[in-house]
Amino acid sequence: MKKIRTLIVDDEALARRGLELRLGRHEDIEIVGEAGNGREAFHAISALRPQLMFLDVQMPGIDGFELLRMLPAAQIPLTVFVTAYDHYAIAAFAASALDYLLKPVDDARLDESVERARSRLAARKTEDHYERLLKFIATLPGTHRSKVDGLLGDEDPRAGSKLTIKDGHRLLRIDADSIRWIDAAGDYMCIHANDETHVLRGTMQQLERRLDPHKFARIHRSAIVNLGRVKEMRPHLNGEYFLLLDSGHELKLSRSYRDKIKLLT
Structure with missing residues (x-):
């Protein structure tokens, strides 16, 4: 059983x-x-x-x-x-x-x-x-709820340190360095930036294009991590790795994304 x-x-x-x-x-x-x-x-x-x-x-x-x-x-x-x-x-x-x-x-x-x-x-x-x-x-107090059309497509990910999303009628500028990780389930994504969580609808591909690839890496089909916030990397028996962030959160680097290990060494 x-x-x-x-x-x-x-x-x-x-x-x-x-x-x-x-x-x-x-x-x-x-x-x-x-x-x-x-x-x-x-x-x-x-x-x-x-x-x-x-x-x-x-x-x-x-x-x-x-x-x-x-x-x-x-x-x-x-x-x-x-x-x-x-x-x-x-x-x-x-x-x-x-x-x-x-x-x-x-x-x-x-x-x-x-x-x-x-x-x-x-x-x-x-x-x-x-x-x-x-x-x-997305409905909880302290959570910033953003909409799918909020990812502004004219940003150059290498040009600045801000990620701009649309929150209703407002434009919200998120400091990229404050982002620890981003994860997704279905059509929803969570941007975890310091003590705030921004929830929006969209795809990981959309968001990945808006981020500097030298600072952010896809480590799982549903997770992107800020490389600068990774404190420790621990191998797992099945070929995966666990990444410990400076906040104490732990994320999985799946076998499909093992080529990203070089960015962490």
Whole structure:
């Protein structure tokens, strides 16, 4: 039986323990870790690579939504929101998360969430989950939501240090050096620039043409990295590499893009 690597994130120890006990009824659920806040969850996701996450929405410091905004899209597990408040459940529906659970968690609803995770993983349909979460991230406070027509095509990527996008009726100039990485899921892209995330519709090819190829490299079909923000490169057994950024985020350099290693050495 193939196990589903599962992470529980909740600032209440009793809530984490309750979920752990109830999930223990499912033989294919393997609890690989727990986290009591968003920062712990961020590091746990990077280190443990869970496939499924039960995520409390309201936590002190970095809450559940902020955690999602911090993560590279490819690292976001299938996410079940857990909340004590109905208005957060409505937001979870808008996000098209895998599921949501209201506290106190009902056993039957928990079983439904687990079954949804099984079905999604069996069908290997996780990319659409990332895309829906990116759409949701675009609606969160602190996120700059930009539109597909925002990439101005007349820019010379070698001529300046700014990336210009259209945000509604405004032109937004992003300092290229502030960009750590860009990732994509479906028709949505996230530009992670210091503490801000700019979400826009478009293609990686469009954005790649706007960036200086001496400073930015495609490391995955859905990721571009600022070479100057890479702190460490770690090889993986399957021929891939993991890149550690100065922010603590970790990105994967896939085998298809191994020729980009020379840019990092």
